[in-house]
Amino acid sequence: MTPTDCFQRAFEALERAGWRPRLTGEGRVQAFCRIHGDKKPSVKLKQTSSGVLLTCFAGCLRADVMKELGLTFGDVLVEQHVNTATKRRIEAVYVYEDELGRPVAEKVRYRPKGFVWRRPAGSDTA
DSSP: OOHHHHHHHHHHHHHHTTOOOEEEETTEEEEOOTTTTOSSOOEEEEEETTEEEEEETTSOOHHHHHHHHTOOHHHHBOOOOOOTTSOOEEEEEEEEEOTTSOEEEEEEEEETTEEEEEOOTTOOOO
16 A cells, blocks of 8 residues: 555545545645534644654544544555565564553664554554
8 A cells, every 4th residue: 555545545534524624735634623523623634655644633642533534554554564685673662552552553663773663463443
């Protein structure tokens, strides 16, 4: 899946949920958050090289926004493939957990410096 595919999937989810998305530029969208009942659009969607960044600037948790829209990390992140021919080694792993303490994603730091997102097996839910 490409970053454009991720963007399209997230945009369509906003439309289906009635969040009234509006394009504000290339790879950028504003929408009304239905979690807290917006009067002004506070949800921003931005296409990046690794997928899309979905944020409610009124303070709703990203996991709650994704759940409300029926999206998973697999829907909004491009699957990263590590080239095993390089001499990189893992320096640190940062685990991201849901509200129940279950791992849902990991950010891996490599040396020489580089970062990759990965999802533990069976963590396809937001």
